[in-house]
Amino acid sequence: xxxxxxxxxxxxxxxxxxxxxxxxxxxxxxxxxxxxxxxxxxxxxxxxxxxxxxxxxxxxxxxxxxxxxxxxxxxxxxxxxxxxxxxxxxxxxxxxxxxxxxxxxxxxxxxxxxxxxxxxxxxxxxxxxxxxxxxxxxxxxxxxxxxxxxxxxxxxxxxxxxxxxxxxxxxxxxxxxxxxxxxxxxxxxxxxxxxxxxxxxxxxxxxxxxxxxxxxxxxxxxxxxxxxxxxxxxxxxxxxxxxxxxxxxxxxxxxxxxxxxxxx
Amino acid sequence: xxxxxxxxxxxxxxxxxxxxxxxxxxxxxxxxxxxxxxxxxxxxxxxxxxxxxxxxxxxxxxxxxxxxxxxxxxxxxxxxxxxxxxxxxxxxxxxxxxxxxxxxxxxxxxxxxxxxxxxxxxxxxxxxxxxxxxxxxxxxxxxxxxxxxxxxxxxxxxxxxxxxxxxxxxxxxxxxxxxxxxxxxxxxxxxxxxxxxxxxxxxxxxxxxxxxxxxxxxxxxxxxxxxxxxxxxxxxxxxxxxxxxxxxxxxxxxxxxxxxxxxx
Numbered sequence: 001x002x003x004x005x006x007x008x009x010x011x012x013x014x015x016x017x018x019x020x021x022x023x024x025x026x027x028x029x030x031x032x033x034x035x036x037x038x039x040x041x042x043x044x045x046x047x048x049x050x051x052x053x054x055x056x057x058x059x060x061x062x063x064x065x066x067x068x069x070x071x072x073x074x075x076x077x078x079x080x081x082x083x084x085x086x087x088x089x090x091x092x093x094x095x096x097x098x099x100x101x102x103x104x105x106x107x108x109x110x111x112x113x114x115x116x117x118x119x120x121x122x123x124x125x126x127x128x129x130x131x132x133x134x135x136x137x138x139x140x141x142x143x144x145x146x147x148x149x150x151x152x153x154x155x156x157x158x159x160x161x162x163x164x165x166x167x168x169x170x171x172x173x174x175x176x177x178x179x180x181x182x183x184x185x186x187x188x189x190x191x192x193x194x195x196x197x198x199x200x201x202x203x204x205x206x207x208x209x210x211x212x213x214x215x216x217x218x219x220x221x222x223x224x225x226x227x228x229x230x231x232x233x234x235x236x237x238x239x240x241x242x243x244x245x246x247x248x249x250x251x252x253x254x255x256x257x258x259x260x261x262x263x264x
Numbered sequence: 265x266x267x268x269x270x271x272x273x274x275x276x277x278x279x280x281x282x283x284x285x286x287x288x289x290x291x292x293x294x295x296x297x298x299x300x301x302x303x304x305x306x307x308x309x310x311x312x313x314x315x316x317x318x319x320x321x322x323x324x325x326x327x328x329x330x331x332x333x334x335x336x337x338x339x340x341x342x343x344x345x346x347x348x349x350x351x352x353x354x355x356x357x358x359x360x361x362x363x364x365x366x367x368x369x370x371x372x373x374x375x376x377x378x379x380x381x382x383x384x385x386x387x388x389x390x391x392x393x394x395x396x397x398x399x400x401x402x403x404x405x406x407x408x409x410x411x412x413x414x415x416x417x418x419x420x421x422x423x424x425x426x427x428x429x430x431x432x433x434x435x436x437x438x439x440x441x442x443x444x445x446x447x448x449x450x451x452x453x454x455x456x457x458x459x460x461x462x463x464x465x466x467x468x469x470x471x472x473x474x475x476x477x478x479x480x481x482x483x484x485x486x487x488x489x490x491x492x493x494x495x496x497x498x499x500x501x502x503x504x505x506x507x508x509x510x511x512x513x514x515x516x517x518x519x520x521x522x523x524x525x526x527x528x
Contacts, residue, residue, distance in 0.1 A: 007365035014366055029385045095279035100287050106503030108460040110467055111496040114483040194374040216380040228377050235372020
């Protein structure tokens with residue numbers, strides 16, 4: 001309890017310091033935090049009580065972005081875990097495709113944006129494809145890693161008991177790969193946020209990336225900062241949510257704390 | 265190397281080659297049969313021809329050098345900020361606890377969202393790119409350093425202390441070497457992220473030179489998709505080389521570490 005208080009106190013202290021410094025600097029690029037808060041309030045939080053004080057702009061900016069992000073990330077998770085486990089359990093398959101996978105992972109996804117635009121055209125499908133392609137690699141490679149390292153005793157026990165294929169997959173392989181999978185999911189979640197913003201800056205009619213672009217065109221520094229702050233809060237909430245899920249799912253896993261280090 | 269492992273080794277290489285060849289062939293066939301229009305997704309041979317032209321072009325050499333130089337600079341700045349802060353937070357758990365909330369709000373802010381702001385403040389040159397890269401690449405370094413310090417064997421520290429080593433000596437001789445593999449894992453993750461951000465900053469920030477600039481000129485200027493793909497290929501190869509170099513360098517210098525931490 002005391003550490004939680006201390007954390008908020010440190011955050012509040014830094015924001016106060018920020019306010020003080022920006023007030024003193026009087027730079028047009030650095031609006032005061034209180035001005036940013038006002039912009040956030042005005043744009044998103046000044047709605048009628050019947051809408052929980054949210055304005056219609058929330059439906060214009062935040063919800064479409066959130067939808068794209070979660071759909072893209074979810075698709076990447078399903079496909080990535082499936083492929084990753086197949087790769088992890090089949091040495092032959094992994095021999096054939098891993099060099100290609102490692103190369104594709106190394107390609108900076110924003111560089112592929114133009115390719116996706118010409119292939120798919122502008123619109124939500126393009127944005128989803130960019131997100132899926134950009135965030136699938138950490139999930140896929142981590143799932144493959146996790147599936148590869150099922151303890152030998154478990155493999156042999158499962159074999160001795162002649163468990164069914166489904167039991168082998170869902171009872172043995174998936175649980176023992178799950179700590180790694182979650183590590184991959186966490187890296188991918190932060191990446192999804194990045195790719196969501198990038199993909200929305202080209203040819204999206206709504207979303208936070210689009211608002212950022214509008215703010216940039218209007219030279220509205222306040223709105224620019226407001227979008228950045230909202231993105232931070234959104235990321236914080238998503239991360240906390242995933243961590244809560246992970247803690248529940250991996251309760252049995254002693255080393256689950258040990259996987260925390262590799263978040264990006 | 266035993267005979268069996270030599271055979272296995274050559275089989276892996278062969279399969280890897282088959283995998284790469286299959287991808288290239290698929291690219292060629294899709295481009296040729298007109299599944300998608302040729303100027304949208306050019307066949308592999310066109311891309312390689314474009315790559316050849318690019319490599320023969322002296323200007324492109326400069327672009328690759330600019331991207332690589334900026335990238336290394338960004339990584340260096342991220343390391344020289346991330347590692348000291350990580351060491352501080354990792355060795356004083358109280359600070360780590362208290363600062364966590366601030367970090368959790370800052371980290372998820374997608375650095376691409378900062379590009380418009382950074383362009384206004386720093387212009388479109390190296391400074392802007394380094395700022396954007398540092399903001400994105402610092403987190404894996406910071407977290408892996410903190411985590412590495414927390415994983416130091418307490419027994420080793422106690423032993424060193426009971427042999428009369430002071431605090432600083434323990435930190436330098438015991439904690440740092442045992443945390444080094446984790447730090448390196450962080451740097452490897454950071455290198456991949458920094459490259460993505462360098463290319464993105466070039467693409468979206470505009471101005472200057474670099475692989476991203478070549479891509480954006482090829483999209484918006486001449487519409488040459490083969491050049492876009494060829495330049496993207498170069499970016500991917502750069503990323504792949506960096507990862508290999510860091511992995512190899514880590515294995516050579518950190519021979520005492522059997523199990524590097526974190527995910528790949």
